[in-house]
Amino acid sequence: GSSPSQAQSSSSKVKSLQAKKKTNKAAIKDIESQLRETKQQQRSASARLYAAQRKLSSAEDDLAATRAKLRAAKDRLEASREELARVEAELKKAIDLFWDRMAIFYKQGSLGYVEVALGAADFEQFVDRGILLKKIAEHDLELRAQIELERARREALVATVTANVTELEGLRQSEADRAAELRSVRDEHQSALDTILAQRAEQDGIYTELRETQREISRTLSRLLNPPSANGVRSYGGNPNFAGGFARPVNGRVTST
Template sequence: MKRLSLSLVLLVAITMIFTSNPTLVDAASLNSKINDLQKEKEKVSKEKSSVSNKVNDTEKKMEENKAQQNETKNEISELDSNLASLQEQLKQKENEIQTTNNNIAKTEEEIKQAEDEIEALKEEIKQLEEEIVELEQKIEERGELLKGRLRSIQQSGGSIKYLEVILGAQSFGDFINRATAVNQIMNSDKTIMEEQEADKKQVEENKKVVEESKQEVEKQHASLQENKKQLEGERANLVAQKQDLNNIQAELDKQRSEKQSLMANLEEEQEQLEEIKLSAQEEQQLINAHLASLEKAIAQAEAEKNKVEQYSNNQSKGSTASSGGGSGKFIYPTSGPVTSHFNPNRLHPIHNVIRPHNGTDFGRRSSADSVIKATASGVVSFSGWMGGYGNTIMITHVIDGKTYTSLYAHLRSRSVSRGQSVSQGQQIGVMGTTGSSTGVHLHFEIHPGGYKNPANPLNYL
């Protein structure tokens, strides 16, 4: 049985109902009772105003909480969007870093190839330099030879001597031989000169090729080194950018975690506010029922007073008072056995926390036990759904000048309505398991002397 909360206790309206015989009640007693009822009405009206303010304040807090929840949801949504965008940026940076690494690897391969070419070129240059040395040596040797020939020609008169050699022939055959020899010598000199010029030209070309090749390869090598340096700089920059993005992601993840914690707290607070509002609304409901019962009691007392005054005017004899409480004692509301006693410190069977059990529970052995009866005569001050109590009936009794309220909870059905007068033993409902209940049973309470005062029912049965 769920603990009767402050709001539910406030709802236990103490309605003083009087059904009296005008011949048995004096006017002074009725005036006193009417005054007491008016004071009770004023007290309950103040409580109604206080509870109404409580409901309004709670609704305002709920609206503020809801607005903060919506704001937090939007912030979480924005953070999720930023995180998704950041993931795309991180993915893009990783791709760029991978591309740069590939370019660096490719450049390093090209540098290696260029270095291999430089080494091969060095070998070629070495061979060319050796060839240049050989050619220069040949050129030098030919130069010496040509110098000797020129000195000889200069000393002998040049072509005139060749003519003398030819004309000094003794026979035609000798002439042919001498002419052929002279021609060979001249051709040889010409060939030597041509080779000398060709070798000199080749030397110059080889030197030029060597220099150009050197410059080209060194330029290519330097360019590749510079390109590699730039790529490594780009990679370092991309890695730094990725680290920045990782730091931003960590901060966003932290913010999102904080917002989710805040959201959980707000949702928990909203549930608590809803429970407070529900209790306050239930409290309002019973206070309204209590006020209605008080007004009915005041009207009945006024009617009784008018009857007494009219009877006095007619000079009637005195009377004895009878209570609307019936027999003046309480009876068991069901024939079922007691299954749980009144206990201010009971462990709640559903919520597993210590909560007061403000009544006595009765179980069911047979269908006859399911019939719920009024414990005493009185007026129904509440009949309806009451939160964890489920289907609930409350009856106000006046017995021996004292006011009591009895409560019947977890009913399957109710057969009486608010404001209805009932007699002791009259069936008012059927046992059930509505509201916060672990099985079919009746939760029964008695509040003597006013609300906020639950007592052990077994002390009154």
């Protein structure tokens, strides 16, 4: 049997462990409450991050589409300018030809064309040459008018495409600014979620440690309250010095609350 001093020491240890177990149980409840709150914060932060990422993805898609439209508009503008340059070259050529004829007419006077007409072998040829000269003059004037009309149309097209490019450049800048703003918001939500995840990891570690401490206290109390008998077999009938009963442990891990 044990001496009175040993029994008193054992009783003191049991009381100390029971007090520690009670304190540890309260700490477990507290950390469980913190974990529930942190998990809720994590869900909310994840939802905000997901929403921010969706908005950012949509804005980036819009920006990519606008950039594609802008590239196409710039290509059209370049092609329109090249076509305008070609038309202006044709117009210059037609005008130069027209003025060359006018210069010849001025130098030779009206007799130059009259001589062409009068050089006809017969009246029919005279009429034909007169008609030809008239058609040449009319053709020059019509060609010039057509080319000037085409130039005006090309200039209008260049002006329209230029305005379109300017508008798209403004839209691109606006969408780029919005994407940058949304990216900043997304990064803020990501940072907030990272902070919450770090906090949860810390709380999980504390919770695991407290649970392990609680199990160790329970095992120690079980050994103190149910010491082995003389034949080496533990008695689970309870110690009369302590109030309350203890259930006989079963095979497997000891759990406690």
